[in-house]
Amino acid sequence: MSGAKVWALHLAVLVALFAAQYLLPPYHATNLARVLVLALFAMGYNLAFGYTGLLSLGHALFFAGGMFAAGLPAYHFGFSAGPALILSLLGGGVLAGAVGLFALRTAGVSFMIVTLMFAQAGYLTLIYFNAWTGGDQGFAVPASGRSLFGFALSSDGPRFAVAWGLFALGFLVCLALVRSRFGRVMVAMRENEERSRLLGYNPFVVKLIVLVISGLYAGLAGGAWALLFGYAGASFATIQYSILPMLYVLLGGAGTVAGPVLGAALMFWLIELASGLTSAWLFLVGAALVVLVLFAPKGILGWVREKVWRGLP
Amino acid sequence: MSLLEARGLTRHFGGLRAVDGVDFDLRPGEVQGLIGPNGAGKTTFVSLLSGRIPVQSGTIHLAGEDITRLPAQARVRKGLAYTFQITSIFPGLTVFDNVALAVQGGRAQIGSWRGGGAALEAAVAAALGQVGMADLAGQGAGALSYGHQRLLEVAMGLALQPKVLILDEPTQGLAAGEIAGFMALVRGLVPAVSVLLIEHNMEVVMGVADRITVLNFGRVLARGTPAQISADPAVQEAYLGA
Amino acid sequence: MSFGPFLLLALMEGLVTAAVLALAASGLSLVFGVMRVVNVAHGEFYMLGAVIAWFVTTLVPGPAWAGFLVALAVAPVAVGALAAAADRLVLRRLDYDPEATIVATIGLLYMIQQAALSFYGPDARPVAAPFDWRLQLPWFGYSGYKLFVVLAAAVVLLALWLFMTRSKVGLVMRATQVDRDVAQAFGIDVDLVYMAVFGIGAALAAVAAVLIVPIQQAHYLMGHDPLLLSFIVVIIGGLGSLRGTVVAALVIGLSDGVISMFFSPTLAKILATLLVALVLVFRPQGLFGVRDR
Structure with missing residues (x-):
């Protein structure tokens, strides 16, 4: 499939998402902003899990790391949104690199548990320092921190624009990355690590780079969440926030560029719809996980790639 | 001068001496066959050469450079495939x-x-x-x-x-017609690439290799031209007696 | 109270924690040992055991011990049956792929937790202890029931050990653990073994919960901590080793009792989770296990 066609299609997705804010009622436009930030998180997860085969249960740590790296300076020292977002990027990336240095010495189930344990330790650390972090209650990010180039991120227009802009950036970087020479090596790690070693690649280094990139995505998403929606809390470091991006990716299609946003959107509105009928939205999450793993492990776009369009990146 | 050189290469697994002090030379531009009965240590030996298994003692040089401690992926980048x-x-x-x-x-x-x-x-x-x-x-x-x-x-x-290509039982499972084509392919690689060929199929080894090394019980039993090897009584005994 | 009796109290509390933890963790360890499945829903089986115990004790008339005994019989069986069904309907269909089963058991975790919230409610509810007897020490009185919990856990663990080492069924399970394919070739119904092991593993968690529920109340979120602690115990004890699990449970339980009496429990948990991560990275056979194969 030609490169131009792939790029055109993905740009069209971005344009459609941007246009959606004018077509949707305001309440759902705000929700779409949430979905875009969650999708940014899930895209990072997908780079590690979908493309490179790193099934992490610790991404909540990177998300929360970014959230607090942006939120704490904004809360305690009056940082504005620009520097705070850069800090969130750093927070997620550094944490992912630190965890990766240890966790990537293991593989498979051990990797899952080690990342889970690190994330749990991170969550408990946020609780332990609750004088600074607000613990489980969290804290509201002050208006001074929610201002970017003079625009207030608490108002609908700028908020959506920033959410969309960050998502679009992540989306295009993701597309370029997976179509690059390095993207080919990422998939090689997933498919056959030992063979890739005998083709001259160092699996540890490749996986560490991917995990750091994945952490940058998660951190940026966490920071954006704090600044756009005005709240940071330790609950975002619980295992649930490691499971959600996995669920989005599994639903939309692991190892596809547009899968995470599709999965995030579907799951978000499915829960939204269900919460009108019942409070049991966690049941829905659980059932979705089981059903996906059992009956559709490739997800929606994975199915499309298999049956309709083999060249879908 | 040899392109790939191993001296005293050793790897034991518990009490089993899989590779036990093997000296080995691959000359530039040759196809060398590596044969031996099952369990002779062929696969362990090439795993040491390629870096999939760490060396216990001995040295490996590629084009004069010591690669004994290099990880597998670094050896690949030096030209050992x-x-x-x-x-x-x-x-x-x-x-x-x-x-x-x-x-x-x-x-x-x-x-x-x-x-x-x-x-x-x-x-x-x-x-x-x-x-x-x-x-x-x-x-x-x-x-x-x-x-x-x-x-x-x-x-x-x-x-x-690569400078050196190690082929581990490449014809296993190939049809007879495919094997003939494969032999021609290997001969066509030299002298640009030097080939170490681990092979069970004697016809292939005898037809393709310039020289042959025979391993048995982790040690070198014999080396020489195909004609010398097929005439060697020790080799015949190892294969027939095993 | 002076330091000596204070430490004694801490140790006794720790022993109770250790006993219950050893039971719950041995279930997790058994499942991992035989099936190579990491059951993230294990804590929810524990919670279900406690919730069922509450329902049973409220339904059974008569003295507290009668309801308790019925609960001790009913809860493990019910939870074990549910787990066996989950094995049959979900895990077996995944062919026990390690990563897929983790994702699936995470799904089970959410489903069970939400079901408990919907049918049992958000409240913590107490279950009466089967008897009311206090051991009067010179410095403080101590609940006799807590001592009974330690004793009962020891008995169940001993029975489990005898079952695994002496009985024919236990032998079949251990044979399956060593080599699934060979076991199958010898005519062992591996599917049935797996279903039984998953059921027994969950039942052990339920027993632990029934024992603890007169001390702690039944609550739909109560599975979280035992899951985490069981993970810690199983990993430090060496994955799949029953003896290592019991030793690790004693160490973790006692030190948890002592440490959390003198230090912040949160700090203790942070250190424990980090320790587990590092053990998995640098000493995957566990601190007390020996490297096999």
Whole structure:
């Protein structure tokens, strides 16, 4: 499939998402902003899990790391949104690199548990320092921190624009990355690590780079969440926030560029719809996980790639 | 002077002396066969050479450079390529991508960061052409026939543009017609590439190799030309007595 | 109270924690040992055991011990049956792929937790202890029931050990653990073994919960901590080793009792989770296990 066609299609997705804010009622436009930030998180997860085969249960740590790296300076020292977002990027990336240095010495189930344990330790650390972090209650990010180039991120227009802009950036970087020479090596790690070693690649280094990139995505998403929606809390470091991006990716299609946003959107509105009928939205999450793993492990776009369009990146 | 040189190479597993003080030389531009009865230590020996298993004692030099402690991937980049005995490809990727991974990962590091480019495509086409699979580039590697997967494995080895190519039982499971073509392919590689060929099929070894090394119980039993080896009573005893 | 009796109290509390933890963790360890499945829903089986115990004790008339005994019989069986069904309907269909089963058991975790919230409610509810007897020490009185918990856990663990080492069924399970394919070739119904092991593993968690529920109340979120602690115990004890699990449970339980009496429990948990991560990275056979194969 030609490169131009792939790029055109993905740009069209971005344009459609941007246009959606004018077509949707305001309440759902705000929700779409949430979905875009969650999708940014899930895209990072997908780079590690979908493309490179790193099934992490610790991404909540990177998300929360970014959230607090942006939120704490904004809360305690009056940082504005620009520097705070850069800090969130750093927070997620550094944490992912630190965890990766240890966790990537293991593989498979051990990797899952080690990342889970690190994330749990991170969550408990946020609780332990609750004088600074607000613990489980969290804290509201002050208006001074929610201002970017003079625009207030608490108002609908700028908020959506920033959410969309960050998502679009992540989306295009993701597309370029997976179509690059390095993207080919990422998939090689997933498919056959030992063979890739005998083709001259160092699996540890490749996986560490991917995990750091994945952490940058998660951190940026966490920071954006704090600044756009005005709240940071330790609950975002619980295992649930490691499971959600996995669920989005599994639903939309692991190892596809547009899968995470599709999965995030579907799951978000499915829960939204269900919460009108019942409070049991966690049941829905659980059932979705089981059903996906059992009956559709490739997800929606994975199915499309298999049956309709083999060249879908 | 030898291109690949091992001295006193040793690897024990518990009490089992899988490789026990082996000296070995591969000359530039030759095809050397490595044979021996089952359990002679052939696979362990080439795993030491390729770096898949760490060396306990002894040294390995490639073109005069000590590579004994280098990890496998670094040896590949120095020009020492290994193809797997059990077919080991990337089944979810296309044939093109399989070979492209070798092209961009090997000694020459061909290709731009964008993952394509004329140089990369030319190198992939050349490697596939050498094994006669140029028209299969777009296929999924997992869907290939067994014989084609074996040839893809070889193409990946060639695409690394190595100085030394270690082929571990490459003809295993190939049909008779495919074997003849494969022998011609190997002869065509030298002198640009030096080949170490581990092989069960005596006809192939005798027909292709310039020299042969025989391993038995982790030690070198004999070495020489194919004619010398087939006349060697110790070798005959090892094979018949085993 | 002076330091000596204070430490004694801490140790006794720790012993109770250790006993219950050893039971719950041995279930997790058994499942991992035989099936190579990491059951993330294990804590929810524990919670279900406690919730069922509450329902049973409220339904059974008569003295507290009668309801308790019925609960001790009913809860493990019910939870074990549910787990066996989950094995049959979900895990077996995944062919026990390690990563897929983790994702699936995470799904089970959410489903069970939400079901408990919907049918049992958000409140913590007490279950009366089967008897009311206090051991009067010179410095403080101590609940006799807590001592009974330690004793009962020891008995169940001993029975489990005898079952695994002496009985024919236990032998079949251990044979399956060593080599699934060979066991199958010898005519062992591996599917049935797996279903039984998953059921027994969950039942052990339920027993632990029934024992603890007169001390702690039944609550739909109560599975979280035992899951985490069981993970810690199983990993430090060496994955799949029953003896290592019991030793690790004693160490973790006692030190948890002592440490959390003198230090912040959160800090203790942080250190424990980090320790587990590092053990998995640098000493995957566990601190007390020996490297096999």
